[in-house]
Amino acid sequence: MASVVPLKEKKLLEVKLGELPSWILMRDFTPSGIAGAFQRGYYRYYNKYVNVKKGSIAGLSMVLAAYVFLNYCRSYKELKHERLRKYH
Amino acid sequence: MNENLFTSFTTPVILGLPLVTLIVLFPSLLFPTSNRLVSNRFVTLQQWMLQLVSKQMMSIHNSKGQTWTLMLMSLILFIGSTNLLGLLPHSFTPTTQLSMNLGMAIPLWAGAVITGFRNKTKASLAHFLPQGTPTPLIPMLVIIETISLFIQPMALAVRLTANITAGHLLIHLIGGATLALMSISTTTALITFTILILLTILEFAVAMIQAYVFTLLVSLYLHDNT
Numbered sequence: 001m002a003s004v005v006p007l008k009e010k011k012l013l014e015v016k017l018g019e020l021p022s023w024i025l026m027r028d029f030t031p032s033g034i035a036g037a038f039q040r041g042y043y044r045y046y047n048k049y050v051n052v053k054k055g056s057i058a059g060l061s062m063v064l065a066a067y068v069f070l071n072y073c074r075s076y077k078e079l080k081h082e083r084l085r086k087y088h
Numbered sequence: 089m090n091e092n093l094f095t096s097f098t099t100p101v102i103l104g105l106p107l108v109t110l111i112v113l114f115p116s117l118l119f120p121t122s123n124r125l126v127s128n129r130f131v132t133l134q135q136w137m138l139q140l141v142s143k144q145m146m147s148i149h150n151s152k153g154q155t156w157t158l159m160l161m162s163l164i165l166f167i168g169s170t171n172l173l174g175l176l177p178h179s180f181t182p183t184t185q186l187s188m189n190l191g192m193a194i195p196l197w198a199g200a201v202i203t204g205f206r207n208k209t210k211a212s213l214a215h216f217l218p219q220g221t222p223t224p225l226i227p228m229l230v231i232i233e234t235i236s237l238f239i240q241p242m243a244l245a246v247r248l249t250a251n252i253t254a255g256h257l258l259i260h261l262i263g264g265a266t267l268a269l270m271s272i273s274t275t276t277a278l279i280t281f282t283i284l285i286l287l288t289i290l291e292f293a294v295a296m297i298q299a300y301v302f303t304l305l306v307s308l309y310l311h312d313n314t
Contacts, residue, residue, distance in 0.1 A: 046120065055129045060118070064176060067114065071178040074102065078095050079178075 093260060097253065100180050112182050115169035138165070145307055152207075153314040156307070163192070164303040171252055171295030175288070183298075184253045186245060193244035196306045201237070204313025212313060244305060251298050255291045262287060 015023045027033070049059035072079070081088055100107040122131040138161060145164075146157050167183060174181025182188050204212040216233040217226065262284050269277040 042117075050120065050130050051128045053128070059130065063118070064173075067173070068176050068178060071176075071180065074100055074107065075096075075178055078092070082092070 093257065096180070096256070096260065097184050099185065108180070108182065111180050112170075112188075115166065115173060118169060119165065145303065149307070149311055150314060153307075153310050156310055159196070160303050160307055163196070163306070164299050167192075167248070167302055168296055168299035171299060172292070174252065174256065175291055175295060181252060181256065183248055184256065186249045189245035189248045190241070193241040193248075193302075197241040197244065197309055200306065200309040200313045203310075208313070215312060240305075240309065244302060248298055248302055251294055255287075255294055258287055259284070259291060 010023070012023075028036070045063075049055065049062065100111060119134060120131055122128070126132075127135075141164060142157055142161050145160060146154050149156070170181060170183050173179055174183070201212070216230050216237070218229070218233075221229055262280060266277050266280040266284055269280055
């Protein structure tokens with residue numbers, strides 16, 4: 001029984017390591033494809049952590065923590081100079 | 089230290105692209121909509137809060153003024169959430185930029201005033217002269233009232249900018265002072281740290297109060313003119 005699933009329809013965890021570059025290149029990089037990816041990601045997070053019967057503060061805090069982290073990455077260049085070192 | 093203090097207020101640009109657009113749009117992610125009657129806790133809390141605020145703020149208006157409800161509610165949500173998000177470490181607060189606050193204040197104020205002039209011209213012009221002024225004072229008072237009318241949008245914008253900027257600056261300065269004092273004298277550093285905690289509590293309050301004040305004043309200008 002040899003039912004070969006075409007590369008395009010495999011999920012990421014089923015793709016073999018050697019096939020990874022071609023799998024990435026086959027993804028939909030059109031604007032509507034990228035928008036669809038963001039939408040899918042948003043709803044995945046929303047339905048897992050916020051849109052549940054007993055949602056907790058964790059759903060919101062993870063988003064805020066990611067926001068803080070991204071802002072830190074953005075301003076790392078200026079923050080580099082404020083380390084406690086003898087020579088900068 | 090001098091240059092460092094104000095670099096946190098520069099608009100974030102990454103490789104020449106305006107990152108500030110993404111930062112301004114970010115609070116909208118935190119207010120999900122739901123069409124259900126009974127939604128999740130997050131959305132329910134927000135809807136309850138919004139109902140509370142809108143009832144308190146829009147009850148003084150007549151039916152013509154209440155058409156502005158959506159505008160004023162989204163205004164208070166935006167300013168409140170942007171100010172509160174700015175209290176997170178390393179984040180950028182769009183409301184510290186005078187350009188943005190002017191962009192919010194001038195159209196709203198102008199809309200209220202022009203609505204008043206178009207629909208109730210005599211009553212709007214009558215606002216320039218308070219009741220019961222002695223006759224010789226009338227010309228001067230009309231001039232003063234005109235100036236005070238035109239200063240309203242400027243005051244709205246500058247009030248918001250100055251309050252939020254000053255708060256952020258104080259937090260930066262006192263935080264830096266606490267760090268510098270830790271190696272010199274721990275007791276003084278502890279006192280400074282207590283001041284920092286109190287200041288942060290104040291900033292949380294100021295963030296929400298400023299949003300409220302901004303919206304309240306716009307609604308007052310609206311009330312005068314509808």
